[in-house]
Amino acid sequence: MAKGASISGFPEWLPEQRMVEQKIIDTVKRVFELHGFIGIETCAVETGASLLKKGETSKEIYLLSRLQEVRHESDIPISERLGLHFDLTVPLSRYVVEHSGQLTFPFKRWQIQKVWRGERPQGGRFREFYQADIDVVGNNNLPEHYEVELPLVMCEALDELHRFGLSKATVHVNNRKLSEGFYRAIGLTDIEGVLREVDKLDKIGPDEVKKLLTEDHGANEKQTEACLRLADIVTTDPNNLRSRFDALCDSYGVDHTSEGYTLAQQGLNTICTIIQQSAHIRPGAVIADCKIARGLDYYTGSVYETFIDGAPELGSICSGGRYDNLVSKGNRKYPGVGLSIGLSRLLSYLLGTVGAKASRQSPASVLVAVWNESTRDTSNRIASRLRSRGICADVAPQANKIGKQIKYASKLGIPYVWFPADSDNETGSDVAVDSVKNIVTGEQSPADSVSWLPDTVYAQQTIVINKE
Amino acid sequence: MAKGASISGFPEWLPEQRMVEQKIIDTVKRVFELHGFIGIETCAVETGASLLKKGETSKEIYLLSRLQEVRHESDIPISERLGLHFDLTVPLSRYVVEHSGQLTFPFKRWQIQKVWRGERPQGGRFREFYQADIDVVGNNNLPEHYEVELPLVMCEALDELHRFGLSKATVHVNNRKLSEGFYRAIGLTDIEGVLREVDKLDKIGPDEVKKLLTEDHGANEKQTEACLRLADIVTTDPNNLRSRFDALCDSYGVDHTSEGYTLAQQGLNTICTIIQQSAHIRPGAVIADCKIARGLDYYTGSVYETFIDGAPELGSICSGGRYDNLVSKGNRKYPGVGLSIGLSRLLSYLLGTVGAKASRQSPASVLVAVWNESTRDTSNRIASRLRSRGICADVAPQANKIGKQIKYASKLGIPYVWFPADSDNETGSDVAVDSVKNIVTGEQSPADSVSWLPDTVYAQQTIVINKE
Numbered sequence: 001m002a003k004g005a006s007i008s009g010f011p012e013w014l015p016e017q018r019m020v021e022q023k024i025i026d027t028v029k030r031v032f033e034l035h036g037f038i039g040i041e042t043c044a045v046e047t048g049a050s051l052l053k054k055g056e057t058s059k060e061i062y063l064l065s066r067l068q069e070v071r072h073e074s075d076i077p078i079s080e081r082l083g084l085h086f087d088l089t090v091p092l093s094r095y096v097v098e099h100s101g102q103l104t105f106p107f108k109r110w111q112i113q114k115v116w117r118g119e120r121p122q123g124g125r126f127r128e129f130y131q132a133d134i135d136v137v138g139n140n141n142l143p144e145h146y147e148v149e150l151p152l153v154m155c156e157a158l159d160e161l162h163r164f165g166l167s168k169a170t171v172h173v174n175n176r177k178l179s180e181g182f183y184r185a186i187g188l189t190d191i192e193g194v195l196r197e198v199d200k201l202d203k204i205g206p207d208e209v210k211k212l213l214t215e216d217h218g219a220n221e222k223q224t225e226a227c228l229r230l231a232d233i234v235t236t237d238p239n240n241l242r243s244r245f246d247a248l249c250d251s252y253g254v255d256h257t258s259e260g261y262t263l264a265q266q267g268l269n270t271i272c273t274i275i276q277q278s279a280h281i282r283p284g285a286v287i288a289d290c291k292i293a294r295g296l297d298y299y300t301g302s303v304y305e306t307f308i309d310g311a312p313e314l315g316s317i318c319s320g321g322r323y324d325n326l327v328s329k330g331n332r333k334y335p336g337v338g339l340s341i342g343l344s345r346l347l348s349y350l351l352g353t354v355g356a357k358a359s360r361q362s363p364a365s366v367l368v369a370v371w372n373e374s375t376r377d378t379s380n381r382i383a384s385r386l387r388s389r390g391i392c393a394d395v396a397p398q399a400n401k402i403g404k405q406i407k408y409a410s411k412l413g414i415p416y417v418w419f420p421a422d423s424d425n426e427t428g429s430d431v432a433v434d435s436v437k438n439i440v441t442g443e444q445s446p447a448d449s450v451s452w453l454p455d456t457v458y459a460q461q462t463i464v465i466n467k468e
Numbered sequence: 469m470a471k472g473a474s475i476s477g478f479p480e481w482l483p484e485q486r487m488v489e490q491k492i493i494d495t496v497k498r499v500f501e502l503h504g505f506i507g508i509e510t511c512a513v514e515t516g517a518s519l520l521k522k523g524e525t526s527k528e529i530y531l532l533s534r535l536q537e538v539r540h541e542s543d544i545p546i547s548e549r550l551g552l553h554f555d556l557t558v559p560l561s562r563y564v565v566e567h568s569g570q571l572t573f574p575f576k577r578w579q580i581q582k583v584w585r586g587e588r589p590q591g592g593r594f595r596e597f598y599q600a601d602i603d604v605v606g607n608n609n610l611p612e613h614y615e616v617e618l619p620l621v622m623c624e625a626l627d628e629l630h631r632f633g634l635s636k637a638t639v640h641v642n643n644r645k646l647s648e649g650f651y652r653a654i655g656l657t658d659i660e661g662v663l664r665e666v667d668k669l670d671k672i673g674p675d676e677v678k679k680l681l682t683e684d685h686g687a688n689e690k691q692t693e694a695c696l697r698l699a700d701i702v703t704t705d706p707n708n709l710r711s712r713f714d715a716l717c718d719s720y721g722v723d724h725t726s727e728g729y730t731l732a733q734q735g736l737n738t739i740c741t742i743i744q745q746s747a748h749i750r751p752g753a754v755i756a757d758c759k760i761a762r763g764l765d766y767y768t769g770s771v772y773e774t775f776i777d778g779a780p781e782l783g784s785i786c787s788g789g790r791y792d793n794l795v796s797k798g799n800r801k802y803p804g805v806g807l808s809i810g811l812s813r814l815l816s817y818l819l820g821t822v823g824a825k826a827s828r829q830s831p832a833s834v835l836v837a838v839w840n841e842s843t844r845d846t847s848n849r850i851a852s853r854l855r856s857r858g859i860c861a862d863v864a865p866q867a868n869k870i871g872k873q874i875k876y877a878s879k880l881g882i883p884y885v886w887f888p889a890d891s892d893n894e895t896g897s898d899v900a901v902d903s904v905k906n907i908v909t910g911e912q913s914p915a916d917s918v919s920w921l922p923d924t925v926y927a928q929q930t931i932v933i934n935k936e
Contacts, residue, residue, distance in 0.1 A: 006566060007550065010511035014570055015577075018508050034855040036832035036862030036882075040486050043478035043596050044512070044582065061535045064552070066586035067527065071542045078538060082475065098474060102482055104829065104879040106865045109483075114512065118534035128511050143866055145844060281848060361572065364504035376613060380749060387502040394504030397574045398611055411572040414504075 009119065009127030011344060013351075019358035020463055021130070021347050024161060025112055028132050028341065031157040032110035037134050040109050042091035044116075049079035050090055061086055062118040084116035088133045089298075089338065093327040096137050096334050105139035105334075106146070112343070126344055132157075133320075135338030137327065142335040144270060147302045147322055148277045154306065154318050154339050155285040165354035165465045166346070167309040169318070171278075172234075172289035174303050175271050176321070178245075179230070179293065181264025185254040186226050192297055193217040198231055199293035202315070226252050231291035236279065238272035241288050270302060300324040304339055311353070317346050359462045360413025364394040365454045366436070367409040368418040372399045378420050382434065385449040386418075391459075393418075406439055415440050415458040418447070477587065477595030479812060481819075487826035488931055489598070489815050492629060493580055496600050496809065499625040500578035505602050508577050510559035512584075517547035518558055529554055530586040552584040556601045556808065557766075561795040564605050564802050573607035573802075574614070580811070594812055600625075601788075603806030605795065610803040612738060615770045615790055616745045622774065622786050622807045623753040633822035633933045634814070635777040637786070639746075640702075640757035642771050643739050644789070646713075647698070647761065649732025653722040654694050660765055661685040666699055667761035670783070694720050699759035704747065706740035709756050738770060768792040772807055779821070785814050827930045828881025832862040833922045834904070835877040836886040840867045846888050850902065853917040854886075859927075861886075874907055883908050883926040886915070 013021060029039070051061050062084040065073035073081075085091050088111045096107060112132045119127055134153060136146045151171040158169035179198070180191050188194055197212045206228050213219040213227060229248055235241050245268060254261055271288050278286035294303040301322035308314055320339030327334035350356040366386060368379040376399070383393040394414060396405040402419075409417050417439055422431040436452060437444035453459075481489060497507070519529050530552045533541035541549075553559050556579045564575060580600040587595055602621060604614045619639040626637035647666070648659050656662055665680045674696050681687040681695060697716055703709050713736060722729055739756050746754035762771040769790035776782055788807030795802035818824040834854055836847040844867070851861040862882060864873040870887075877885050885907055890899040904920060905912035921927075 006562070007511060007513060007515070010513055012511050012563070013509070014567060015506045015508055021509070022507060033831040034858075034860050035851075036830055036835075036860060038483045038830055038880075039490060040483055041481070041489070043475060043480050044584070045475060045478055045596070047475070059535065062532045063535060063538065064530045064532060064586070065541070066588075067529045067531060067546070067551075068586070068588075070531065070546060073533070073541055074539045078535070083535075084532070094474070095480070099482060104876065108862070116512070118532070118536075120534075120536075128513070138865075145841075149848075277845070280845065281852075362504055362506055363501040367504075373613075377745070377748065380617075383503075384749075390502075392502050392504060394576070397606075408572065412506075 008121040009125060011126055011128065011348065013347075015361045016358040017347075017351050019461055020164065020351060020356050021343070023463055024164065024343060024347060024350075025130070025132070027160045027164075028157040028343075029110065029112060031153065031160055032134055035108075035153050035156075037108045037110040037153075040095065040111055041113060042085070042088070042095055042111070044084055044114075045082040046085050046090055046094065047079065048077075048081045048083050050094055051083045051086065052078065053090075059086060060117040060119045062116050084118075086117050087115055088113060088131050088340065089135070089323075089326070092133075092135055092137070092336075092338075093334075096327055097329045100139070100329060100332075100334070105137065106142060107137045108134070109137075110134050126348075129342065129344030130347075132341040132343050133338055135336050137334050137336040140333055140335075142322075142324075142337065144273065145277075146337050147270060148274050148281075150320070150337055150339055151274075151286055151304050151306075152278060152282050154341065155282055157341070158306070158308075158318065161346075161350075164350050164356045164463050166350060167311065168284075169306050169308055170284070171286045171304050171306045171318070172292050172316075173271060173274050173286055174288070174290050174292035175267030175301055176299050176303060177267030177301060178264050178271065178290065179267070181260045181262070181267060182230055182245075182249070182254075183227065183260070185249065185258050185260030185264060186223050186252050188217070188219060188223055188227075190217045194219070194227060195293045196295060198227060198291060199295050201231055201291050222252070233290040234287060236275055236284075236287050238276050241272060241275070242268065267301070274302065294319065294321055296321075298323045298326045302337065306339075311349065314345070314349050317342050317349075355466045356463050357466055358413075359464045360415070362392075362394060362412035362414050363461055364392045364412070364414045365459055366391060366393045366416040366418050367405065367412075367414045368393060368395045369402060369405050369420065370396045370399040371420065371422055375399075375420065379418075382418060382420055382449045386452075389450075391454065406437075410439055416454060418449075476589040477593060479594055479596065479816070481815075483829045484826040485815075485819050487929055488632065488819060488824050489811070491931055492632065492811060492815060492818075493598070493600070495628045495632075496625040496811075497578065497580060499621065499628055500602055503576075503621050503624075505576045505578040505621075508563065508579055509581060510553070510556070510563055510579070512552055512582075513550040514553050514558055514562065515547065516545075516549045516551055518562055519551045519554065520546065521558075527554060528585040528587045530584050552586075554585050555583055556581060556599050557603070557791075557794070557806065560601075560603055560605070560804075560806075561802075564795055565797045568607070568797060568800075568802070573605065574610060575605045576602070577605075578602050594816075597810065597812030598815075600809040600811050601806055603804050605802050605804040608801055608803075610790075610792075610805065612741065613745075614805050615738060616742050616749075618788070618805055618807055619742075619754055619772050619774075620746060620750050622809065623750055625809070626774070626776075626786065629814075629818075632818055632824045632931050634818060635779065636752075637774050637776055638752070639754045639772050639774045639786070640760050640784075641739060641742050641754055642756070642758050642760035643735030643769055644767050644771060645735030645769060646732050646739065646758065647735070649728045649730065649735060650698055650713075650717070650722075651695065651728070653717065653726050653728030653732060654691050654720050656685070656687060656691055656695075658685045662687070662695060663761045664763055666695060666759060667763050669699055669759050690720070701758040702755060704743055704752075704755050706744050706756075709740060709743070710736060735769070742770065762787060762789055764789075766791045766794045770805065774807075779817065782813070782817050785810050785817075823934045824931050825934055826881075827932045828883070830860075830862060830880035830882050831929055832860045832880070832882045833927055834859060834861045834884040834886050835873065835880075835882045836861060836863045836888065837870060837873050838864045838867040839888065839890055843867075843888065847886075850886060850888055850917045854920075857918075859922065874905075878907055884922060886917075
């Protein structure tokens with residue numbers, strides 16, 4: 001993070017860091033569009049009523065008040081106040097319902113925007129950050145193949161970030177029906193509660209989870225053990241998954257005709273389809289992992305988390321799932337499946353741990369020198385000609401000594417300095433034609449602003465990995 | 469605006485409208501970078517103390533409170549609360565001061581972000597909108613040539629929007645020193661007050677302004693008339709400007725040795741430099757207009773407003789000026805000059821009055837058809853090959869009848885439908901090789917996914933002007 005950022009939890013980047021963020025956004029957006037996802041942007045606010053659907057007042061939300069409302073703001077019911085969105089799924093739901101008549105379904109949309117969490121200020125937690133989401137929302141039905149394809153699009157997007165120093169991403173998939181079905185089959189009833197605790201496995205470890213399941217969710221020791229054994233199943237092989245699940249069921253005496261078992265089998269079938277077809281399309285990208293639970297209660301089918309090789313500290317940087325009941329309008333349902341990349345956290349990792357940064361601070365490839373203020377016009381014209389051919393060009397801020405102008409270029413990382421022909425012989429030297437100097441290599445040669453091109457390697461700002 | 473947008477003042481666009489916004493952003497950003505401006509992004513919030521500098525509690529600001537703070541939020545002093553930024557200049561000031569050690573000066577930055585105004589909800593006023601800003605900030609000094617160049621960069625950016633249907637932009641320039649010097653020279657003292665009223669000329673007309681000047685700012689009839697006569701001067705000719713100004717001064721008996729006259733002359737010199745040099749670099753782009761006042765009190769030199777030919781209802785869509793005292797740290801000052809495009813208002817005009825929209829809703833050029841779900845894999849592979857060559861490709865959502873698949877493409881504006889070779893002869897027809905159909909022209913021909921390219925005209929989403 002840019003040092004000295006004064007507002008805790010609101011990250012702000014230096015120019016050479018912001019460039020990495022911009023390139024990441026451009027890169028994932030490009031992958032989304034290659035797959036036919038349509039970009040939308042929703043406003044930053046939602047009503048308190050939408051943000052707090054289902055009465056989740058524990059949510060970390062920022063509410064707004066107009067300056068003129070101060071002192072009376074608490075009089076307005078929270079449901080009628082505006083608040084900043086905390087994710088891009090709630091806004092998507094509203095957008096789809098509002099514009100359903102003007103959208104084509106299934107609606108494949110990408111959305112990359114900042115979201116806000118009104119958390120207590122604490123070290124390392126972002127209160128403002130970017131999310132990059134893709135979702136497909138159907139009109140009353142949504143084919144299962146999107147549950148196979150969406151995580152693969154995300155893998156492709158993350159793989160494109162290899163050149164910014166990101167290691168391989170693997171999507172871990174589970175299915176709510178499998179978990180819920182199994183929990184019911186072994187006699188548990190507080191399904192949401194159990195899922196919430198299992199979701200903490202990586203953070204607090206099995207012993208703590210056991211304790212919570214027993215103390216807060218009425219699980220006996222056998223049930224607790226069963227939950228943890230289910231969570232232990234990780235495999236890329238559908239047959240292995242089926243046989244281990246059935247073995248687990250048998251060892252706990254699960255009745256194969258029970259509703260729970262039937263539900264679990266539906267989930268199991270979907271997971272098997274996903275890992276089987278993924279292996280086909282993008283080998284090694286997706287793995288079944290029965291401990292994936294996801295805290296959010298609106299998921300009804302597949303749930304995904306994504307981990308980066310060699311970066312366990314990063315946690316899941318791309319999560320999501322299928323939600324059949326989140327969006328509805330009258331009798332009509334809009335089932336969806338989507339995943340969201342936590343871009344700011346990913347950026348923070350790439351800038352910090354990986355050491356990614358822009359190859360230079362300025363987009364300019366060339367700084368046109370100015371012999372003296374009366375010939376600034378000549379320098380401006382040269383810059384104009386270069387720009388008209390797509391070459392980013394800056395002009396020296398002042399007609400200082402040439403050494404000082406070169407230093408300005410060097411500080412900004414601008415690789416070339418352009419010397420206009422000095423027809424007035426201002427410099428005492430005999431400079432009859434323009435010339436350009438690569439201040440990295442020291443090479444200098446005559447140049448014409450209507451035809452000169454920078455060497456490819458110096459033409460654009462790029463990302464470099466600068467591990468210290 | 470997308471119909472039915474539920475939150476008043478927070479515009480939201482349909483996909484084919486959002487695309488226009490995205491293209492506008494990309495276009496102006498490109499121009500900024502060609503000129504060597506460096507992109508930054510600041511967080512959405514500032515402290516109440518920064519937002520309300522100089523105690524302007526009349527500002528239309530949104531303050532934030534965490535959900536947990538509701539009922540106690542008004543106990544926190546406003547200066548310590550967080551609020552959403554209402555422009556990009558206040559955040560820039562803070563950014564420059566915080567990171568001055570890591571920036572290269574003069575610091576040329578572009579910034580395109582949303583800003584928020586906590587206005588009373590009322591028809592047509594945006595409470596959330598995009599601004600596109602460029603500023604150059606110097607370290608203790610800032611050469612005058614930036615006051616010539618920045619409005620020209622904005623003209624270039626706006627001219628690039630011609631292809632989205634925008635007419636020619638003209639920057640109107642004035643100088644605070646000219647106005648202030650003249651007002652002082654004729655004996656007025658409430659300079660900020662007078663500027664604020666003169667700024668309303670276009671909105672409320674000369675009679676109302678006269679009334680306000682007389683009633684609220686202690687101007688007599690002669691002074692009021694002088695203010696309006698100064699505001700009448702509009703010219704592209706420096707000599708004309710000088711002679712009209714001097715004639716005006718003479719007719720009001722202004723003493724040429726007075727401090728006011730001297731200050732006015734400084735301003736006049738700057739305006740003359742600007743219109744003279746602009747005429748050279750970009751003829752017809754900049755005009756001197758002595759009624760330009762700008763409401764904001766931090767401007768100290770040049771002030772700019774920009775109008776679009778044939779769109780007076782739009783008002784100024786790109787404004788700014790020079791500010792010498794806005795940013796400081798200890799004894800060090802950071803004088804700046806900058807302009808800001810009101811992007812959302814411009815977009816709203818282009819979508820509404822001009823009728824700009826995306827040529828199609830989907831970024832995809834091709835929809836790959838699916839004969840039946842068991843061969844979806846084949847269709848996916850074709851799409852993959854197209855994407856690997858940069859062609860945006862979608863795959864039919866369901867293996868419906870081909871007519872229904874074509875209809876899906878057509879609704880999304882996808883111009884090509886790809887028919888995989890039907891080796892299983894599913895269709896009863898003998899389709900031995902892939903073929904692709906342009907559903908706009910009806911043309912169909914055999915195609916190979918490793919080499920086929922869409923016709924240029926159908927390759928990308930573009931902007932079309934669709935005046936109804």
